[in-house]
Amino acid sequence: MLRHAGVAAVLAAAGLLFATSALTSGGTDLRSEAADLGSLVAQRSQENSERATRVSALRSEVDALSRDAQQPLGGDAGEDPLADPGLGTASGALAVTGPGLTVTLDDAPTEEPRPAGATPDDLVVHQQDVEAVVNALWAGGAEAMVIMDQRIVATSAVRCVGNVLVLQGRTYSPPYRISAIGDVDRLHAALDDSAEVSIYQQYVAAYGLGYQVSDVDDLQVPAFDGTTRATYARVPATGGGR
Known part of the structure; x- marks a missing residue:
């Protein structure tokens, strides 16, 4: 009882x-659209x-x-x-400490002259740029990852609204820091081999965007403090029809 x-x-x-x-959910890609949703984002972030x-x-x-x-x-x-440390680490339920690296992405400096032919979209970090780094680090065998101050788990989604990053209900402005624990050499190699990261580095060279990779001997990755509940997923109806 x-x-x-x-x-x-x-x-x-x-x-x-x-x-x-x-x-x-439902963020926008900054390279294709710059929605003016600052007030709404700030309100939701405060809540x-x-x-x-x-x-x-x-x-x-x-x-x-x-x-x-x-x-x-x-x-x-x-x-x-x-x-079980393996399960706890993979699920994000346990904080993790170990060697790794941090990748920092930043907008181009506003005080410097704009390169010839550059548009405002060319000078800022976008959703797909953050996703490119995250995907490369996972491909490189990252054991645990954090974007800014938040642990990344299977249900985490990177979204951009206007000129801010929205992650699990919180908003962030650049520079964006993505940190991962794992074999440092493999993580570096995965970044170098990523076609998407290579595209971002072309913008770094052409327009002055920020890209820095720093090794960290004792990286601290906190446990995930959100919910993994699938809020928008639905079980498909059985039977005939669509």
Whole structure:
């Protein structure tokens, strides 16, 4: 009976956690569109920041209730699957420390003369530029990754709205920092081999965009503090028709 009560408490707390988490979708590609959504983005970012503390507290409560619910009546607590370092790292549930590198992308300096033929879109970092670096680092065997101050997991999505980056409900302005833990030589090689990163480097050479790669001996990557719930996914209807 106590075990059933514990499971019910976990579900109730988890439901509240999901209800207070926000996910922003439908961003725009800055190289093709510069939407003037600054006020809306700032408002949503403030709301998400205010909820972050509540989400963190609820997550701790859910974790504690989950451990209680897994404990057999009159017996020892069940094994925590996230105690496996491999699973905990892959899921983002555990903070990770180790060698790696940080890639910094930045807009072209505004105080310098604009290169001949350059348009405003040529002088700023765009969604696909951040995605190019992220994809290259994963391809290079990155074990854990963070963009700015947020852990990247399977459900993370990079979006650009206007001239800001939107990541898991929070907004950021350049310079953008992408850090990854892994074999440093492999990570460098993956960046060098990426066709998409090579295109960005052409803009670096032509228009003065920022691109810097720095090795880090003891990189600190925090645990993921958001929700992995698929907010917009739907199970397809079965049966005939479309």
